[in-house]
Amino acid sequence: MRGGRLSSPRAGAILPLVVVIFALIAIWYLGAVALNAPQARDQLAEGAGFRDLVAQTWSMERPVLPAPHQIATELAESLFGRPITSPRSLVYHTWVTVSAALAGLALALALGLTLAIGIVHVRLLDRSLMPWVIASQTVPVLAIAPMVVVVLGNLGITGLVPKAAIAGYLAFFPITVGMVKGLRAPDPLQIDLLRTYDAGPVQVFSLLRWPASLGFLFPSLRIAVALALVGAIVAELPTGAQAGLGARLLAGSYYGQTVQIWAALLMASATSLLGLAVVSMVEALVARRRGGRL
Template identity: 70%
Template sequence: MTAAAIPAATRRAVPRWLAEGRALPVAAVLAVLLVVWYAASVWLNEPQSREQLDRAGAPWTAADLVAHAWSMERPVLPAPHQIGVELYESVLNRPIDSRRSLVYHAQVTLSATLAGFAIGVALGILLAIGIVHLRTLDRSLMPWIIASQTIPILAIAPMVVVVLGNLGFTGLLPKAVISGYLSFFPVTIGMVKGLRSPDPLQLDLMRTYSADRAQVFAKLRWPAAVGFLFPSLKVAIALALVGAIVAELPTGAQAGLGARLLTGSYYGQTVQIWAALLMASFLAMLVVGAVGLAERAAVRLRGGRL
């Protein structure tokens, strides 16, 4: 069924991706992924399961082996239903202020993500404006901005934590700085491209009107750059979340998704690790979706349509 054959009232009542028939491919991919995941969990957990069943001394069958592989307390690869149970327990059955709640840890990581995202966006836009308007910065600064992203964040994070800690800055700020370090790059590159996107004829027209740099920026360059800004923001906020999680590892944080991952690795709680990873994925979809909503609002304010 095509989108044209669906009544208008129905299209308004259901999500666009469902009304246009895109639900089936998504469901098919999820089904294949679940089948492969369950099969992989049996394959990876089979040696431990076989050993534990043999140790029990009772006869067992292949069905017993599969059931045991899907119910181990510390599996190599947890089955999807085990992760679902852990998410249910740690999200819905724990108080939000409890350290055993994934919502609590997600809030801590989200605060560092948003702070780092704000730092990265502000720095990226300022650098882009300087690079576009000053040729010296374009030639001297842009190569270093590109080179900065070749340094592994895992190598920088401990140094940032130590330096800022010696200066008396602990807690949120070091994580925000590391998060901002990752997120400023796509904003800078996207805004440089956007601010340079106006046609030379348009720039010449502004000069014939005796417009100064500020007027050219406000009335021509910035409106042209908005279309490049929001795609960059979506990448930047995803990187900010990665930076916040990575920053929680060397800081020895007691809260946050990174701390949850670290604790799970220390004690071999693979189910906890996978639940934290899925929670991080949900958080990433939430923040990227929020940027998408902001983009839609900005487009409507400018009189456009998506």
């Protein structure tokens, strides 16, 4: 399940998670030894012992698989060790990507909500547009990213806008589909009841449909957050690695800087998880204001 709810850390759930994480890190170290050994053996002098080999595999300049502490060092250095406006700072690159993802998310929310409201209220839109919205989810939308970037670049539009457009395009489908489902969630009996109170469509929407849809909005938002970030990252690839997490990935792969790739990847994952956490926090806030239930 993509973008599934982060399970709340209950007391009984923490120990297994910690054990699994430590096991993964141990496997990672072993993997680093196994994968880097051929290269490390070339660099070591004749007669070096196994202990030296292991130490060498964990501290190479361009390892096949960098050891976790190497990535952590690189992360710490590029996050805190450099001024944040410098293009060598990971904070700077992360912000470039996140700002595009956020702009795209805002775009997706506006468009998705508008479309969902239209689809729920206008039968013609429901019948004509909805099948296409669903079908377009089965299409690898990311494939169009290079073209959008190149075409918008021809028009003189570069920087944030093309990336936000792709991020928004990706994030808008889950929001639309989720909100259509949510706005249709109220019981027909309740809609009938409101109608007997002489409520108009606006009141039905604000009193019944909108509150009912919030339970669907947040799960869709989680998927949308993850997708918007992926969209922003991939949209940075065709511009030739100027700035952003995607650019760090591409530059790292050009120059064989594996540690840099892994650091960018971890940063992207952390950002994604942070986004999910923010959505969950907002959800909890909204739920509390409404008496603990969405």
